[in-house]
Amino acid sequence: MSQKNKHPLHDKVIVVGVSGGIAAYKACDLASKLRQSGAEVNVIMTNAAQQFVTPLTFQSLIHRPVITSLFTSAEEWEIEHISLAQRASLTVIAPATANVIGKLACGIADDFLTTFALATRAPILICPAMNCEMYANPVVQENLGLLRTRGFHIVDPDEGMLACGDVGKGRLAGVEKILERIISLITQAQDFNGVKVLVTAGPTHEPIDPVRYITNPSSGKMGYAIAHAARERGADVVLVSGPTNLSPPPGVEMIKVKTAAEMAKAVFDNSKSCKVVVGAAAVGDYAPVATAKDKIKKKPSEFTLSLKPTVDIIAELGKRKKKQVLVGFSVETRDLIENSRRKLKSKNLDLIVCNDVTRTGAGFATDTNIVTLLDKKGGKEELPLMTKLEAAHKILDRIRTLL
Ligand code: C5P
Numbered sequence: 067m068s069q070k071n072k073h074p075l076h077d078k079v080i081v082v083g084v085s086g087g088i089a090a091y092k093a094c095d096l097a098s099k100l101r102q103s104g105a106e107v108n109v110i111m112t113n114a115a116q117q118f119v120t121p122l123t124f125q126s127l128i129h130r131p132v133i134t135s136l137f138t139s140a141e142e143w144e145i146e147h148i149s150l151a152q153r154a155s156l157t158v159i160a161p162a163t164a165n166v167i168g169k170l171a172c173g174i175a176d177d178f179l180t181t182f183a184l185a186t187r188a189p190i191l192i193c194p195a196m197n198c199e200m201y202a203n204p205v206v207q208e209n210l211g212l213l214r215t216r217g218f219h220i221v222d223p224d225e226g227m228l229a230c231g232d233v234g235k236g237r238l239a240g241v242e243k244i245l246e247r248i249i250s251l252i253t254q255a256q257d258f259n260g261v262k263v264l265v266t267a268g269p270t271h272e273p274i275d276p277v278r279y280i281t282n283p284s285s286g287k288m289g290y291a292i293a294h295a296a297r298e299r300g301a302d303v304v305l306v307s308g309p310t311n312l313s314p315p316p317g318v319e320m321i322k323v324k325t326a327a328e329m330a331k332a333v334f335d336n337s338k339s340c341k342v343v344v345g346a347a348a349v350g351d352y353a354p355v356a357t358a359k360d361k362i363k364k365k366p367s368e369f370t371l372s373l374k375p376t377v378d379i380i381a382e383l384g385k386r387k388k389k390q391v392l393v394g395f396s397v398e399t400r401d402l403i404e405n406s407r408r409k410l411k412s413k414n415l416d417l418i419v420c421n422d423v424t425r426t427g428a429g430f431a432t433d434t435n436i437v438t439l440l441d442k443k444g445g446k447e448e449l450p451l452m453t454k455l456e457a458a459h460k461i462l463d464r465i466r467t468l469l
Contacts, residue, residue: 086114
């Protein structure tokens, strides 16, 4: 095979960690496909995993010995434990049980897989699979959240019929989806190395009085996903965020603001050295002309509030920009594409991400999105329903071509 046609995983060292759930049988297919792609595949099985599938199954598929215990001969220990952690390009844990997720979140290392996970510096991709009630349990969700903030990558489970007969979210994500994520983590690993990216995210709060403000339903999830993905790809990221309930993505410089004016100041102070600015924030377009010092008292008569326009941050950057790549977001309830094209031009943007909030699975508080990308040369790319993190990577792919 010529160098050019090589599969992106060719010669990569992929470690497949298999823990004890019925979905362990699907990990056989994953390991086999990884090997077919030309990767060196190493399988680590927990004790419980060996109750579902035998090491021999994996060994026959990957043509290598399978690691089943922390306590092997000194020779194997040296080879497998020390060097594998250093040689690994990526580790995928599929299926990841609630038990393994809990141990990883706590730093417990009582078997080869969890010990290895502490020792490797390569990316770790966790593919949870379990009963839907277990998956929904707050402790599992908190552990996954913790792992996310520590830089672990997670492929959410699918919804559907589970082995136990329940129907819900907990089924191991499809092997193709897991493979796609592995390829994206390996190939896109560092294509933003040395690039400084500023992202705005979340809503703004425009105070009316000390206890009331004007805001919008933005959750910040899309902007945080872009900051997270850009950091994953090696960018130096500044995230200017309005009030959200989200944890800051790992390795990102965070500037927390409340109002549009504060956001504008933080962006203008920090964006000069940035090659890319992504305005994912839902900045309030109007703020009260004055904020009352004390709580405004309720009266039976009508109440009129005077509002003044806020600074259009991204449009202001559009006026000043020389070589910066400027990306805006557009939320509309009608004529999305026409309105967005107009915005792209009037704000002097390079790319605009159009968000049709009226469609199911798209919009503010969801974990998924359906977006269309418009560029200033007239290009249009409609993306299907995907997670906000996947959409973030697609948006970054486009930004990469504009740099
Ligand atoms: O004009 P509209 O608010 O629809 O444009 C949305 C885009 O402009 C988003 O990228 C948003 O972050 C940005 N914006 C801004 N400052 C404002 C209003 C919107 O940067 N005051």
